[in-house]
Amino acid sequence: MGMRRKFSEKNRWRGIVVIESIKVILRLVMLKVTRRPIVSPAIPERDFDPASLPPSSIHSSPTLVPTTPPTSPPATPDHLKNNHVPLQPSSLMMTPPPPGRSDSSIEDYLLPKALTTSAVRPSLQLVAPLASIQDWLAEVIYIIRPLIYVSMLSAHRHKDRALLTALAIDILSRNLRRAPSSSSSVERDEYARRDRDLVWYLLRGSAWELYTRPKLESLVEKAAHVPGLSLISSLVKDWVPLIDEYYYYTAL
Structure with a gap:
């Protein structure tokens, strides 16, 4: 431009x-x-921005036991500060565990199912x-x-x-x-993108001038008289000259 x-x-x-x-x-x-x-793109894009994560979740995982125990007892929630009636313990908490039950923590169950560094494929x-x-x-x-x-x-x-x-x-x-x-999802996605790019040939050269633009203009004229589609048709009608003037080398 x-x-x-x-x-x-x-x-x-x-x-x-x-x-x-x-x-x-x-x-x-x-x-x-x-x-x-x-x-x-040559560099894979992240699904989320690490800067948007809270500071605590960057250095520690919520599924793992903290490396250092808290130095102070947990604070009492605001809605319980004025509660002077003791809370009765639940019957489930008072029931002893069954004889065959082990005392393994939840981490012992989750860690074998978590991905390790060896499970992540190198970039090459x-x-x-x-x-x-x-x-x-x-x-x-x-x-x-x-x-x-x-x-x-x-x-x-x-x-x-x-x-x-x-x-x-x-x-x-x-x-x-x-x-x-x-197993190569990156290569499959790239080839799928190249296949989709073939559609852009309809907006170039004689394919655009003799086929795509007349069809699009005819559709815009019909949609201009339909309630609810008139706004979309006006936007497309304003967008069509940009194809002729700026978007492709054939417009120079």
Whole structure:
């Protein structure tokens, strides 16, 4: 968007090609160093923010016995401070345990079921290394696909040819890549994300101009007269020009 406003068309395409070239070089370096498929994001994201946890739960576990006993007796709750009638003990507390019952604590029951450090897979084992030439070829052509796409757009301005070439490379990479093992959830999620990204081809080039946009505009016009859907149709109608102007390289 910034290059569109400040640079000429020729310089815009040069900048796009340079940016994609840098991205391809960095991804190829990562591929050579790790010898594994490039996943996105490269660093796994946490399900929660550790900073949001209370301080006591970071240093100790509620399921384990405290390492040091409390120095002071527990404070009396506020709702019991004015209670002058002693609480009668429960009959369950007065009943002795059965003869065959052991005095093992709850930790003895929970600890064998808890995960240990040896049960957690190291980071290098989350994704298996590339083993065959076919695996390497599938990953390399997937990495260079965006650079080929923008290079064809900047050199010849043939949107249809560039779109079909990028789609063919994407499908070829999909057919050449290996089938991830059942234990490699990270690799399966990455390949599933790549498969979902194929849908974005409907918003590019002639696929967008000749098929997706007319269908979407027709749907918006019909929904504009339906109560409750008019607001959504107006939002989509305002969003459509952004596809033509800013979102993709074909808009430059």
